[in-house]
Amino acid sequence: MVASINEIVSIICMAFALGMDAFSVGLGIGMQAIRLKRILLIGFVVGIFHVVMPFIGLMLGSILSSKIESIAILAAGLLLCAIGFQMICQTFMKQQKPILAPVGFGLFIFSFSVSLDSFSIGLSLGLSGAATAFAITMFGLFSMVLTWTALLIGRRTHHLLGTYSELLGGVILFGFGLVVLL
Template identity: 75%
Template sequence: MLPLGDLFSIVIMAFALGMDAFSVGLGIGMQAIRLKRIFIIGLTVGVFHILMPFIGLILGTYISNKIEGIAILGAGLLLCAIGIQMILNTILNKENQLLAPVGFGLFVFAFTVSLDSFSVGLSLGLSGLATVLAISLFGIFSAVLTWTALLIGRKTHHLLGTYSEILGGCILFGFGLNILF
């Protein structure tokens, strides 16, 4: 049986890891996205939040110290680029997106917001059932938080019109800067 304190710590950690997906999901949700796409995006983010800490557990700390900085830099630059592209496309009335949350773009989005769970997976000092529980909760929390953010962003899009995409781009750009600095 898992002590209540350990369970509470795992839940807080899962919530914290899911907040990255929530923050970025707000920006993505301000685009015109259908409910089916929202479901797929949240599910994909949840799966990545399960896979990334699992991969982190397998690879170990040696490799992570060498590649983690490069991966985080790339993720920050990518979010900044997507944010700027959203802002410019809205201002210039263009419809094409640099990286839409479909196909390959969806995997890049899910990978970007789940990078921190990779690092947590590397340092996850749990064993057996607690590890399975922790990784499962990471996926559940991130999926639910992503769905929530996308739905909030979708509602905001309807309220603010085209300005919501500029706001969404600013959120993504700011989040990218937060990762970089």
């Protein structure tokens, strides 16, 4: 009984940590002018990716984990740096439409980049049966809720900071990408 409670607490802590990745990136993305319907969709897509990516990781197994984990971390860092750099450049070029907005393909790139770490966790998860389903469900739920929270905070900050909000969002994303790379 105590072991299963400890396992549940561990999974919830892990889900929160994975969701904080989406939260921090969502703050930067939320500083763009985003409608509430788009925020709802972004959160759902990020949540789905945080369910699918660890599931794929679990299916691939632990044989490939050491090789793929470093590639996944590198790819996530580079994608975040690229999105942040694009937002910074866009602020100075005064473009109306972002090159990579959280819409369509850009939404999938965003969701993919913040869920790569959950793929690595899925590769290394040694859980079985219902605990695996519980873990994956918690990953999706926490990342979805934390993404919504970050986007709403970023949206509010956008209104407070005006034109500099996108610059700040780009710096946050670029910095987070550097942290992932280092």
